[in-house]
Amino acid sequence: MGEILVLVDHVDGAVRKSTTELLTIARRLGEPAAVFLGSGLDSALEVLGRFGATKVYVVDDATIGEYLVGPKAEALVAIAEKASPSTILVSSNAEGKEIAARAAVRLGAGLITDAIDVDADGVATQSVFAASYVVTAKVTTATAIITVKPNAAAPEISETTPAVENVAVSYSAIATSAKITSVAPRAKSGRPELTDAEIVVSGGRGVGGPEGFGVVESLADALGAAVGASRAATDAGWYPHAFQVGQTGKTVSPQVYIANGISGAIQHRAGMQTSKTIIAVNKDSEAPIFELADFGVVGDLFKVVPQLTDEIGKRKS
Numbered sequence: 441m442g443e444i445l446v447l448v449d450h451v452d453g454a455v456r457k458s459t460t461e462l463l464t465i466a467r468r469l470g471e472p473a474a475v476f477l478g479s480g481l482d483s484a485l486e487v488l489g490r491f492g493a494t495k496v497y498v499v500d501d502a503t504i505g506e507y508l509v510g511p512k513a514e515a516l517v518a519i520a521e522k523a524s525p526s527t528i529l530v531s532s533n534a535e536g537k538e539i540a541a542r543a544a545v546r547l548g549a550g551l552i553t554d555a556i557d558v559d560a561d562g563v564a565t566q567s568v569f570a571a572s573y574v575v576t577a578k579v580t581t582a583t584a585i586i587t588v589k590p591n592a593a594a595p596e597i598s599e600t601t602p603a604v605e606n607v608a609v610s611y612s613a614i615a616t617s618a619k620i621t622s623v624a625p626r627a628k629s630g631r632p633e634l635t636d637a638e639i640v641v642s643g644g645r646g647v648g649g650p651e652g653f654g655v656v657e658s659l660a661d662a663l664g665a666a667v668g669a670s671r672a673a674t675d676a677g678w679y680p681h682a683f684q685v686g687q688t689g690k691t692v693s694p695q696v697y698i699a700n701g702i703s704g705a706i707q708h709r710a711g712m713q714t715s716k717t718i719i720a721v722n723k724d725s726e727a728p729i730f731e732l733a734d735f736g737v738v739g740d741l742f743k744v745v746p747q748l749t750d751e752i753g754k755r756k757s
Contacts, residue, residue, distance in 0.1 A: 442471065442525060443471050444472050444473065444526065444529065445473055445523060446493070446529045447475045447529070447531070447539065448474050449536065451480075457590070458531040459531065460595035464492070464594070464598075465529060466529055469562060473493060473523065474493040475497050476496050476499070476500075477499050477500075477515050478499075478504045479505070481496070481500065485602065490597055490599055491595060492599075496602045496603070496604050496605070497523070500606070506619060506620060513615070514542075514609060517547055518607060520549075520583065521547070529588060530588070531587065531590070536587055548581065551579070551584075553566075555587065555588045555589065556592050564586050567713065571709060591638065631660060631664075631665065631666050635690055635691070639665035640697050641657075641663065641668070642685055643678075644670035644673050645673060646701015647741070650677070650679065652678070653679055655700075655746055658745075659700075659748060662752040662753055665696075665698075666694075667679075667683060670684070674689070691712075694716070696716070698719045698721070699733070700741045701722060702720070703729060704731070719737075720733035720735070720736045721736075722741070723738065724738075
């Protein structure tokens with residue numbers, strides 16, 4: 441079987457969970473080979489080997505970190521031209537999709553974005569039209585590039601000792617035309633990244649104001665979950681826009697999604713409808729969210745959610 445390239449999503453060598461999922465999917469298709477761009481390989485190598493990467497292509501030069509996605513896309517193209525993979529898997533986030541699109545143009549490759557699964561034949565499953573339909577698609581060109589949403593697969597350990605191959609890349613003037621001038625670290629909350637989290641607890645208009653998110657955050661912390669918010673809540677200034685879940689916000693697909701005080705308008709549903717299990721708490725029994733929920737509680741979230749948080753605490757102690 442040929443190599444299946446997996447673009448490693450990492451921060452200074454700290455490999456994101458989405459990459460371990462991609463390596464698991466890659467083993468269905470062929471022989472996983474990781475593409476590591478930037479610094480921090482020593483920290484990442486053990487994780488990549490644990491999840492089945494047989495080879496790691498490395499491009500570690502200052503250009504990768506000094507510019508936007510152009511150099512990363514050209515580095516991926518250079519490695520793909522060298523390895524001739526049948527498939528390239530990329531995390532389906534904003535940067536990953538831009539890299540994938542640029543690489544597809546350069547390689548003449550077919551591109552599928554936002555897949556929620558990829559089978560052994562390379563057939564990708566997608567949730568489309570605001571998550572109203574599920575479709576399957578397959579690339580017919582020699583090389584397929586597929587961006588895959590987080591939580592599309594459960595990471596499976598397959599211990600290997602990957603070979604490391606350093607690759608030198610020459611970048612075009614276009615790739616280095618947008619330089620990063622400053623970097624500010626994101627404030628850490630101690631919670632998982634919203635798009636990667638296995639559990640998401642969200643609040644909407646029903647929380648009543650910014651102080652209402654206290655019960656949402658308490659439940660999230662009890663579950664080790666990420667916090668999300670509806671557009672109504674973020675537009676009102678109750679919670680930062682970076683945590684908005686929906687068609688104009690972030691798309692999540694966790695194992696469990698808990699919607700508190702969220703009516704379930706189509707805009708919000710488009711961002712969370714592919715969650716494996718959906719739980720809704722809303723005092724309006726006619727709220728559209730209940731049409732989508734696997735479990736629903738009709739009641740005041742300020743009475744229901746604290747009871748749930750307390751019960752989780754008791755069971756953990």
